[in-house]
Amino acid sequence: METTTFPNLFWDDNVTEHVSQSSDMVEENIDKIYEIYLPRILSSSKYVRIIMYIFGFSGNLLAFLLWIRKPMIHSSGCYLAALAMSDIAFLILDLLYSLHNEWGINTFNFPIMCETFAILYLTTQYTSPLLTLGFTTERYIAIKFPLKRKIYCTPKRAITIMIFLVFLSLALCGIQGYFVTYYKEKNDCLMTKDKLQIWESWTWSTEMVMFLAVPVMILALNMLVIFEIRKSRTIALELRRIIFKTSATTTMLLAVSFVLIFTTLPVSIAYALNNSFPPGIIHISLSDINKDPVWRAHLRYYEASKIIYIVGLTHYVMNFYIYLVAGDKFRRHLLIMLRCKKS
Template sequence: MNCTMGPDSFNETQTNITGVTNINKFLEIMEYHVPFALRINKCLTPIWYLVGGIGNIVSARIWLHPRMKACNISANYLAALAIADFIYLFLHVFYELENPWLVGTLDLPIWCEVWNMLYMSVQYLCVLLVLAFTTERFLSVCHPFKSERFSRKTRSPRVIVLSFVVALLFGCPQAYFWQVSETESVCFVRYSITSAEGSFYTIYTWGSEMIMFGVIPLVVLSLNICVLLRIKTAGQLNIRATRTNQPGHASVTTTITLLCVSFYLIVTTLPVTITFAIQNNMVLGPLMPLSQMGDDPVWTAYFNYYSARTIIKEICMSHHVSNLFIYYATSKSFRKRTKECLLCASKNKEGETRQCPSLLLQTKVQASNQ
């Protein structure tokens, strides 16, 4: 994988730009004037794939363990979030190969439409899942006696399914918006729905993006602030251990874990939303030789915006990757279960045992031997 491609790789005879007519020409200009931004994109994203792919699989497996679900009412939400993050990273591979690597992985009929629908739907699902467990924790802390019905363990699968349906409904219009061009065989937005000012595509895209990545994170932030204020004024978490089947300390650590996940989503979502909001105000500069674009104020402004947007996007993409580290740092039960899994794996690798017994079974065996 070449991560050191620079502007010198372009032939000087190709510096007379006739217009940014396709993604190839656009990336040629960016590679010449802001190669650092493209290098970050090409080099950092594969690292996210590796770390996030392994981390989300491990997270989902641990949260889906019966013992974890028994002691943590939000385990189903966190497992679903890990699965959604993994799917997002898998789908993002196709986008990365399309742009900036220009492999053309999306330029296929039907797949172009389906991919855009799934890609947006899974992003919506991640936000809705965070909203779901944030609301659950808000009710448990601030309104413990009114949260009986919402916080039941049997209710979380229904909420997850509902979140999936809502995310899919919000993402379905993308299947209509995108198509493969018959002339150039490129996946792009239908010209018929973007030619008119104030088109349905523009209104719907702005509306859905602002709701999912602007309004909902602000709602999550407000709920988290209420939880923190409640903790501060009460001096302790008012969560009934008899309902959650976990001691008070476990309730505290669970709340800390969920708060960290929520806040990290907010910190990494709102900057991308802001860059998206100002995107329409940024325009490409006039036609001129490639080597002179750096001296034009319009082109310079766009180069600065593109560099900032690329760096922000790459950093903020980490919220699909780093939840494993949040769980390990804030949840004692998650750390304990992770160490057990690692111990099991090491023993199986060494051939000492074929199955790692639970701690409860180990205790019973020791007691019987004594």
């Protein structure tokens, strides 16, 4: 991470002058530090999210409606329909999160809603890589053991596995409601201090599994799928048989898997490095922050991690557009659906 080229921090003279006039301590203004020193990245995050919501909601809704149509609802279609619904659920919750934290609109600081939001927001994030792992595993079975495809790669089995994966995500995230509490006197949803250490250990463990171990497993399975496809082609050449083309479904699933890997792993690495770039001491005035090397390193890390996180969110938006590019059958049936015709 230290060798990564970070966007430069420009210390605006007007901002510095404004800050220097304040004698308040950082401890009293810690929520304002990023707003003062990183206004561009915070404002960019808000407006990039708006674009993501526009393309994400429309794309995932169309994908879901198409994958549940009869000609498309094979086992892989079941996974992709569930993935579209999971992405829609995440975007709804992320919209509430953005309104609350970036626009200052209270969306979940209420009794029960506080704890429920903490559970569901993380659950939808866990469901996406698990579903991707599910259909990647299925695709490997279909390529490696084609004769067993009708046994293991069926819509009924896919639905059973999807239900299990959703409940697994809920089970892992259910404890999040225990860590946060709504405080009426502060009108805020806060982490309970005596549970902070448990929360850090649990969240660190589960997120490293979901956003690091699972993507690595998906990557390994993708490599095996590609290897089996090449192996089949080599055998076909040796036997002078017709070389089969990789199916559009396999291409789409590989593309979706790789997009998730390339957008999720950098976020996991940035998250893992969080403790390596802590904020500086809080017993200095706000005007001294830009002179403190610890604070400068932290702000550079925060800016870089914010960019990485926003890029990481794109896999909740991109799937529909991957289907359009990689799936000829998907495009044909989309046109049929938009024209309100039967397939």
